[in-house]
Amino acid sequence: MGLRNYLSDVASGVKSLLTGMKVTGRLFLRHHKEKITQQYPDNKDTMVYPERFRGEVVMPHDDNNEHACTGCTACELACPNGTIKIITKFDVTPEGKRKKAIDTFIYHLQLCTMCNLCIEACPTDAIKMAQTFEHSVFDRSQLIKKLNQEGSKIREGVE
Amino acid sequence: MYRETEVIQTIPGTDEMVLNIGPQHPATHGVLHLVITLNGEIIKKVEPHLGYIHRSIEKMCESLSYRQFIYSTSRMDYLSSHINNHACALCVEQGLEVEIPRRAQYIRVIMDELTRIASHCLWWGAMAMDVGALTPFFLAFREREMINDIMEETCGARLTMNYMVPGGVMFDLHPNFVGRVKHFIAHFKSKIDEYDELVTGNIIFQNRLKNIGVLRPEDAISYGCSGPTARASGVSCDLRKHMPYEIYPELQFEEVLDNGGDSFARYLVRLTELRQSMHILEQLIDDIPEGDFQAKTKAVLKLPKGEYYQPIETARGEFGVYIVSDGSTTPYRIKFRSPGFSNLSVLDHISRGQKIGDLVAIMGSLDLVIPDIDR
Amino acid sequence: MMFSLENITNSIHEWLYANLNATLALIIEFAIIGVLVIGLFAALGLVLIMMERKVSSWMQLRLGPNRVGPGGMFQTVADTIKLIVKEGMTPDRVDKLLFNLAPFIVMVIAMVVMAPIMFAKGFQIWDINIGVLFVLAVSSISVIGILIAGWASNNKYSLLGAMRSGAQIVSYELSAGLSVLAIVVLSGGLRMSTIIDAQQTGWWLFKGHIPAIIAFVIFIIAVTAETNRAPFDLAEAESELTGGFHTEYSGMKFALFFLAEYVNIFVVCAIGATLFLGGWMPFHIGNWQAFNHVMDYIPSSIWFFGKTFLLIFIIMWFRWTFPRLRIDQLLQLEWKYLLPISMFNLLLATVVAIAGWHF
C-alpha cells in the first residue's frame, strides 16, 4: 500500500513536470512565429498610435497661425496639478474694443499626469492631446512649454 | 594579512537574526520593507515597514475638486486603476444622486472586468516568478498586453486611464472596441489552459503553495481581509454580490470560494476569477445599449453636506472611498480604504513558522500592490 | 579517417619528445594544455551563456540578444569585456582574503574536472584510472568555494545562500554518485576510456535496460542540483535571496562565478554524455552496416559535443519551465526519492551486470 502510493506519487509528479516541459517545448518550437516583444526604436515607422492616446497637451494652429484659445482659463481651473498657467493680455479689436486674449499659454509637462481634464474642460477645443510620448530631456526646464506659437492670434469667430 | 572581520550579528541570547527584505528586493514587487526575524530559515516574526511610496493622497485630495481627485486614485492600485476610479465616481454620484445612463454602466462594468483580468494576469506571472518560474511572466504579459492595447485605444492610456468621470465615462467606446474584446476573449480562452498546464498542475508549484500560509476564516474576517484573499478562506465577501453596484445584479456569475485558506487556494480562486470575468464579459459585450455615455452634470460639482462611503470590489478586494463633505467644492476629508493595507496586516500572522521561500510565495499569493498599501 | 584529433596530438607529442629533452617537453605539453583549457573555459562560457539566453528567449517568445554582431552572436563577448573593465569591488567589512579567493577556487575546480573528460577519440588530458571517481571527488569540492564566498561576504543573504548550497550539494552528491556507479558496474571500470569502449556496441542508455534509464534520469536531476541550476537554484534564489552567495560580488569576480557555473554544467553534461550516451561513440543501430558507416564519418568530437549540448539543452529547458523548490522539499526529494531509488537501482544494475542481461 505504502509502496504503491509512493510509486504513484512519483509517476504523477513526473507526469506534471513533463506536461510543463511540453508547454515550454511547444513555445520553443513556435518561437519564430510568435513574438511578444517588439524592437521598439526600430519599428517606430510602422507603429500605430491610437488617436486617443494621451501623450502631451498641444494647441493646434492652422495655416494662418491662428488658434482657438480665448484665454478663459477653464483648463487652468480644471487641472489638478497646476500644470497649466495662462497669462492673458487685452487686444484691441478693429472696432476699438478691448478683447481678452492669451499672451502665453504655459504648460508644465513635468507636472502633467495626462488626465485629460483640461481637454474636457475646454469650451472651444483649443487644446488637444498629442500622441508623442518620448519626453525625456536633460534639463527639467526644457519641459516647461509655451503652447501658443509666436505671433499667433485667435481664430475669427471663436468666442 | 588576515583580519578579524565583524560577523553577522544575531539577537543576543538566541540563534535568531534579523533580516531586512526590501525596500529594494525582487520579491516585494515595489518598495515594501519587511523586517523579518529568522531562526535559520524559519521565520519567527515579520514586521512590515511602510511608507516608502506614501504620497498622502488623502491630504492631496482635500484640496482637489470632485472631478480632479479621481485621477489620483489610479496611482494607488495602479493595476486596477479603472476600478479605483470607478469607486470614486460612484461615491461622488451617490452624493449627487445622478442617474447614470445604461450605456455608461455597461461600459464601466466591461472596463472593470477587463482590468480585473489584466490585474490577475500580471499577478499570475508575478506569482510564478516569485516561486522561481520565469516563463509564465512573459505569457501573462502577452495577454495583459492585449488588454492594455484595448484600453489605450478607448481610454487613451495604458495604466492610469482616468476614464471614469462623475456621471459616466469620459469618452464613448472606440468603434474597434467590441471586436477587439471579442478577439481577446477567444484568444484568452485558448491560453488559459496553457496556464494550467504550465503552472497549476506542476507538482513543484503545488508543493510550494499547499498548506503554506494557511489563513483561517475567522482570522480573515478579524484581519479585515477581502477579495480573493478572504474568499480563499471561505469568507463570502464579493461586493459584486453582496452590495451590488451598476448592473452587476443582472449578471450571471459565481462568487468564487475555496475552503483551503492556503496559498494554493488563493491561487486557484484568482485563476477561477479569471474565468468568471471572461464569463461576465461574454454576457455584456454583445448587447451594449445605445445611448449617452455620460450623464449631464454641473461643471462645478458640490456634494451636499454629509458622509458617503462607497465600497467596490477591485482585483485585490474591497476598495472603499469615504468622502466627508462640508458642502463645498472640495472634499472635507477623504479616506481610501485600500484592500492591500488590510491584506498585508495578515502577513505576519500567516507566515510565522514558515521558511523564507514560503514568505515569498505567501506575499505573491496575497497579491500586494505597494502604492495601494502606502497611498 | 582523414582528420583525427588523435593523430594531431600524437604527432605533437612525438615531435616534442624527439626534439627536446623529456622534462622540457613535458613542461611545454603542460603549457599547451593549460592554454587550451583556459581557452576552452572562456569559449564555453561565451557559447553557453549565449545559448542560455537564446533558449530562454525562445521559450519565452522573446527575441533575445540581437544587437551585437549577427543575431546577437557577440553579446556575451561584449558582456565579458564590460565585466572585465568594471571595478572589482570589495565591500568594506568582508573577509578580504577569503572574499577574493572564493571565485578562483570555484573556477579552478571547474577547470580541474575537465582533466579526465574525453573530448574526442583519443583526445583527453589525462586518462586517469579512477576517471569517474576523480570527477565526483573534485566536483564536490566546489561547495567549499561557494561556502567561502557566502561566509566571507558578511551578508545575511549570502550566508543563507551558501548554507543552502552546502546542504544541497552534499546531499545530491550521493545520488549522482550512485547513478554513476550503476554505469561503472555495467562497464566494469572507472577509467573513462574503459567506459566508452564498453559502449562500442551501443550506448548504455539503450542497452543498459531499465537500470541505465533510471540512472540517467537520476543523474540529470542530481547534476542539475549540484550545479545550482533552476529548479534547484536555491543558493541564488533570485526572488528570495536576491543573489544568494554572490550578492556582494561584482565585476570580474562575479564573472568567474558565472563562468564556473556554466563550465560546471558543461562538465557534468560531458560526464553524462560519456557515461550514458557513449561519449564520442557514433550512433549505431544493430546490423545496419550502411547506416553505421555513415555515422562513422561524422567526427568523434562532433558526436561528443552534440551529445553534451543536447544534455545542456535539457538542463536549460528545466530552468525555464519549473518553479524553484523550497529547501526542505529539495532535501526531501533527495533523501526520500532519489537516494532510495538510486540505491535500489544500483542493486538492479548489479544484477543485470552479473547476469549479463544487457546487450
Added chain:
Amino acid sequence: MEREELQQIITNKFPEALAAEGGQWLNLQVPANLWPEMALWLRDEPSLACNYLFCLTCIDRNPDLEMVYHLRSLQHGHNLVVKSVLNRENPIITSVSNIWRTAEFHEREVYEMFGVAFTNHPDLRKLILPDDWEGFPLRKDYEDPINMIKL
C-alpha cells in the same frame, strides 16, 4: 436587518449611543469611554455580529477629532457606523485591536496621522511616516512649508 430595528437593539443596550439622521447607514455617536465595552458587544451579540471592521479612520472636525468605525456583519449583511468625538489636545481612546485585529494597522496609521493615542494597543508606533516625523499630517492645522505646495 432594517436600520430602525438595528437602532432599536443598540439603543436598548446603550442608551448613550445617539443615532444621527440621514446617511446611507446607521450612524451612532458614542462617548469614548463607552466604546470598548460596546465594540465587544457589537461583535459578540449574535443578532448584530458586526465581525468585520472594514474602515477605521479619524476626521479632524476642527476643533474636535472624531473617530469613525465602519462595521459590517458578514452574516447578516448590515453596515453600521460608529463615531466617537475626542478632545483635540489629548485624544485618547481604547484600542479595538483585540476585538478586530485589522484595527492594529489602521490605528497605527491614525496615531501617526492624527495623533490619537490608543490605549491597550500592542504596538503603537509610526507605521508609514519616518520615526522622527513631527506633527500630524492629516490634521487641518498641519503646516509643512517644504513638502506642501499650495497651488
